[in-house]
Amino acid sequence: MSSKINVGVIGGGLMGREVASAFGRWFALNDSHVNPALIGVADVSADALDWFKSVPGCITLTQDYRELLADSEIDVVYVAVPHNLHEKIYTDVLDAGKDLLAEKPFGIDLEAAERILSKVANSGRFVRCSSEFPYFPGAQRVYNAASSGKFGRILEVRSGFHHSSDLDPNKSANWKRQSATCGEIGVLGDLGMHVCHVPFRLGWKPNSVYAQLQKGYPERPGGICDTWDNAMLHTWVEVEGSGEVPMRLEMKRLAPGETDTWFIEVLGTEGGAKFSTKNPRTLWTFSRGSEQKWSRIDIGFDTSFKTITGGIFEPGFPDVLMQMWAAFFAEREGVLGEHFGCVTPDEALFSHKLFGAAIESQKSNQSISINYE
Ligand SMILES: NC(=O)c1ccc[n+]([C@@H]2O[C@H](COP(=O)([O-])OP(=O)(O)OC[C@H]3O[C@@H](n4cnc5c(N)ncnc54)[C@H](O)[C@@H]3O)[C@@H](O)[C@H]2O)c1
Numbered sequence: 001m002s003s004k005i006n007v008g009v010i011g012g013g014l015m016g017r018e019v020a021s022a023f024g025r026w027f028a029l030n031d032s033h034v035n036p037a038l039i040g041v042a043d044v045s046a047d048a049l050d051w052f053k054s055v056p057g058c059i060t061l062t063q064d065y066r067e068l069l070a071d072s073e074i075d076v077v078y079v080a081v082p083h084n085l086h087e088k089i090y091t092d093v094l095d096a097g098k099d100l101l102a103e104k105p106f107g108i109d110l111e112a113a114e115r116i117l118s119k120v121a122n123s124g125r126f127v128r129c130s131s132e133f134p135y136f137p138g139a140q141r142v143y144n145a146a147s148s149g150k151f152g153r154i155l156e157v158r159s160g161f162h163h164s165s166d167l168d169p170n171k172s173a174n175w176k177r178q179s180a181t182c183g184e185i186g187v188l189g190d191l192g193m194h195v196c197h198v199p200f201r202l203g204w205k206p207n208s209v210y211a212q213l214q215k216g217y218p219e220r221p222g223g224i225c226d227t228w229d230n231a232m233l234h235t236w237v238e239v240e241g242s243g244e245v246p247m248r249l250e251m252k253r254l255a256p257g258e259t260d261t262w263f264i265e266v267l268g269t270e271g272g273a274k275f276s277t278k279n280p281r282t283l284w285t286f287s288r289g290s291e292q293k294w295s296r297i298d299i300g301f302d303t304s305f306k307t308i309t310g311g312i313f314e315p316g317f318p319d320v321l322m323q324m325w326a327a328f329f330a331e332r333e334g335v336l337g338e339h340f341g342c343v344t345p346d347e348a349l350f351s352h353k354l355f356g357a358a359i360e361s362q363k364s365n366q367s368i369s370i371n372y373e
Helices: 014-024 046-054 065-069 083-095 110-123 137-147 187-201 317-332 345-364
Strands: 003-010 034-042 060-062 076-079 099-102 127-129 154-162 206-215 228-239 243-252 261-268 271-276 282-288 292-298
Touching: 003 014, 003 065, 014 034, 014 046, 014 317, 034 046, 034 065, 034 317, 046 060, 060 065, 065 083, 076 083, 083 099, 083 110, 099 317, 110 345, 127 345, 137 187, 137 261, 137 271, 137 282, 154 187, 154 228, 187 228, 187 243, 187 261, 187 345, 206 243, 206 345, 228 345
Parallel strands: 003 034, 003 076, 034 060, 076 099, 099 127, 154 243
Antiparallel strands: 154 261, 206 228, 228 243, 261 271, 271 282, 282 292
């Protein structure tokens, strides 16, 4: 018997709608312990709220999120708003006694993230941060293989997320391109958590970073754009049994030809693995025997939480978003087991420490040590 969980969404834009869609086909998941229902949405935009009129069971549509938080029927709140609003709204959600799936970057900067963390610690609520790409079956295979110790001495790690969303100069300026609303960290806050989730979970937190940051068009229709668009973070990370290993973290909104490519590669002396969402059912593994060999495996729809979808098919963004929510609910219920868990508040804080050091590195043109204490 699965327990009903009532969810409210604050911020009914791009991501708020994706969540409505994930819950709308929850029956596709086999053996879910929960039955989530989106019962209310808050958004300052009447147009954004209008869209949710077609979502069955979504009865509260309000422009004031405090109305949603006052609803005692709501157990969990998902917040997907511009970064300058994270701290205030996350804090209000916790004060209202709700559990929270927050969006990255979990506060506009390090100071905001620290304040959110201390609120989380005092609230006793279950809180996680969104990052769905590691729920691609290929990404999970890379994670499992990298944790197995079978790669020998790890030689290098590469984790990245490439968009080309900013290549068109006529695309209008929006909040993601302005420091006041996106944060000074720009693309690091926009795409960085996606890139750090798997390495951090493997215990690979950079000791130091040398950053190369690039800006895009300074002005677009509708306004000034002052955030970093591309980031290459050259880091050193301590890997157990391998010593210091170079790890490159790449986040780009100006990557020619890439619409939405998340990837991870881990290479060692004995073995390696790589996965990219460009080929969503394909895993590449490296092995070294009498000959060196890259093998391509079509793993299909081998998701962590099983669904009705045939194993030969390929997974996509809506599927992994649903997997991430399944992990959130499972961990909240204490039944995560061997499944890969969502980003913890601590991991979100670590990412801010790394991004803060990256900004310092860009300014000084030097490698910066990072202290996670
Ligand atoms: N996990 C992912 O893959 C992913 C993808 C894109 C964005 N995001 C994150 O999700 C968050 C939102 O991004 P988005 O792309 O959905 O943005 P968006 O601009 O599409 O939507 C944001 C919504 O928030 C609403 N809003 C603004 N102020 C509000 C307030 N005070 N109360 C209620 N609603 C308010 C806006 O009207 C808008 O509808 C950000 O933190 C972003 O980094 C995550």
